[in-house]
Amino acid sequence: MGKFNVRPDIDEAAEKAGPAIGSKREIEQLPSVLWEGETVDMLATGTYDGGAGLVALTNMRLIFYKNGIMSQTLEDFPLGNISSVQWTGRMLMGTLTVYASGNRADIRHVPKQHGEAVSSRLRMVLATAKAPAPAAAVPAPAGAQDVASRLATLDQLKAVGAITNEEYQDRRAAILASI
Template identity: 70%
Template sequence: MTETVRAPRPVAGNLVPAEARGVQLLDGLLVGLGGRHVLLPQAHSSPPGGRDRRIASGPRQKGWGMGKYNVRPDIDAAAEKAGPAIGSRREIENLPSVLWAGEQVDMLASGIYGGGNGLVALTNMRLVFFRHGMMSQKLEDFPLINVSSVQWSAGILMGTLSVFSSGNRADIKSVAKAPGEALSGRLRMLLATANTQVAPPAWGGMPAGAQDVASRLATLDQLRVAGAITDTEYQEHRTAILNSI
């Protein structure tokens, strides 16, 4: 059993060397190193009544809180909306380096894709999966213009976000349920808005397929104006859309 005793108050000319007791002085508190703790009064004067003051030790305060990143306003707001489910601090701090000019982050979540955990970011232009490791990075993006549909399936705590893009399916797994549901719902809304941006002509004689092509071309034009895609990418996507008629 560890014994704790209070040593006599040292007086001038009769100081007891700390080394002799095998102790370490920490601001007036001597902690024994050999199973015997010796508490000496602090160098400060004692308050009336002879009671010595002690340094109170409490829980260590964290200097960084979940959802408080100070990266840029849109990213900070998205991280705060996602709440404690977000744990991809490194990815969030480096996210601006992979965003396009004029791209704004709407929602964030974390998930597993391609064998690694990373950040899922929904912007006004695309869905991005970003993993920023110590030795390598992984970036997979799905421009909204190429996304045909999205599916969300969830268990009690986690779910899978399935994205159907350019004839392929990508499954982002282990997404926390609340942010995953919110992100998938928002993505569906963006896709629906993109498909209805162009109003049908006044005569109403355009077939449904032609309306879809016109909407996709209009979205493509907007991405080009915003600088989200290069002229080469614009021509490639435009040719692919026209060839699909």
């Protein structure tokens, strides 16, 4: 989407997203719709509820923003309310479907490369946020968990990225040493 000199996080996300086809106004006005402490991770273009606009994935929510001459649309999905996300890609474009608080929102005509990237990143964020607490953070009473279930939990934490490889190795060694 290019360099806009709006804000470092927005500029970086826009640069990764490529040409700004019809979303220059939205990118320039994006800081006015962001919350305090909110940073932009990824940007894409798309249409929602009949209007073409900007899709922004931030550290707090997924935003669809259209700032037209005659009307403005702002739809946001706080990350804590999103239950799942689906990407349906076609040759060049696709649809990003967001399920949040019992509702379904289809953001259509998202360029394939950007839609795949946003949906993958959003899935990772959701999986990490909903991952169980690390085993070492909440000590279980002696004998409360068998070794196999403790190792399985540890494997899940590593798979969703909640712990580093080094933490995984340390905790695995501690579990095995407790046998």
